[in-house]
Amino acid sequence: MKLLPALLLWACMSFPLFGQTDFYDVVAEPGDGIYSILRKQGLDPVTHYETFLKANLENIKDGSQLHVGRTYKIPVVDDSFKKTGVKVQLQDEEETPIFDVELANMSLKSRTLGNAIYYLILENPASKNKFIEDITNNLAASLMVHGAKVYVFGSEEENLGDTTPKEKMGQYIDAINKRYLQNAGKYQRLLVIRANGLIENGKMDVAVYHHQKSENSQRFAENIQKAFKANSVSSKSYEEADRIFEDQNSLYLATNTLPAVSLLTIDGNPKTNNKKGILVSSDKNAFTNWITSGILRDYAELTIED
Structure with missing residues (x-):
């Protein structure tokens, strides 16, 4: 029975991994905001705005501004x-x-x-x-x-x-x-x-x-x-x-x-x-x-x- 709590803990820790989106890194350039950096990577900003925001929340200022020179995660999507x-x-x-x-x-x-x-x-x-x-x-x-x-x-x-x-x-x-x-x-x-x-x-x-x-x-x-x-x-x-x-x-x-x-x-x-x-x-x-x-x-x- 001691195995059950351990298995449940493993399942809870592992579940988010299966739902993760793959990302690749891009460095923000002068003038980049969320819309522009997504467009430059071939992504529709309206469709992928929320995913980008959640993945990079700690590096976003004033709601949508990016820090020049910082690395941001771009979602890997089929409709790029x-x-x-x-x-x-x-x-x-x-x-x-x-x-x-x-x-x-x-x-x-x-x-x-x-x-x-x-x-x-x-x-x-x-x-x-x-x-x-x-x-x-x-x-x-x-x-x-x-x-x-x-x-x-x-x-x-x-x-x-x-x-x-x-x-x-x-x-x-x-x-x-x-x-x-x-x-x-x-x-x-x-x-x-x-x-x-x-x-x-x-x-x-x-x-x-x-x-x-x-x-x-x-x-x-x-x-x-x-x-x-x-x-x-x-x-x-x-x-x-x-x-x-x-x-x-x-x-x-x-x-x-x-x-x-x-x-x-x-x-x-x-x-x-x-x-x-x-x-x-x-x-x-x-x-x-x-x-x-x-x-x-x-x-x-x-x-x-x-």
Whole structure:
């Protein structure tokens, strides 16, 4: 019977350990308050304010002011922008945050896309097409602030040796399918962004393609396409355009990846474009907003149907 009090004491002492939140340390900088230090670490201050306050109560002055140079505990959470937006390296599948110093200016707008996972592939990032890298990052941020998780592939040139285009697609397929299965049950889509030629200021042609055998791929592409049609700088009608994957790499990717795939092509030289292109301005912010609008529409339509 003497064991019972000891066991009860052990249980009382041990219980708080199981309910603890993991933390990591950050040193406060000039101007930091609770809101700013949480934002700089990619956390939504409204959601995690109380947890931070309780963990650092002894180092907070005047209710919310921090002491410069002191160390503060930041909660480790799954909805941190450092975890919901990551770049994936093909060689070792290492995941690193898409954003760093930019986190201070990002804030959660909604959780509309809280059940959504997006995979973004940049083709030929080393071809001096900084435009597609910028809009991909902008798009990732736009989706993340609405609650989505975003994986970006191909944002940096990797040394893959003598890898053929098909082998590289195979690596994309393996990495994406692995994450798709880890997120089974969620809405998941893959968007490939391809630039033809150097994108400069002015006008450019955009086309969105889908996989012929995938209804979800077609709807995803059409919703993005509608956003560009609505903002075209040309009066041309695009209703007749039937954009289906034609090149072997895209077909191989679409056939073997688990999420529905759409391909967005950008041509910086409208004079040489194919007849299916939609003529738009090359404003990066507007361009990002148009894609985001199409993506949100696609998600909303599927949610309503379900």
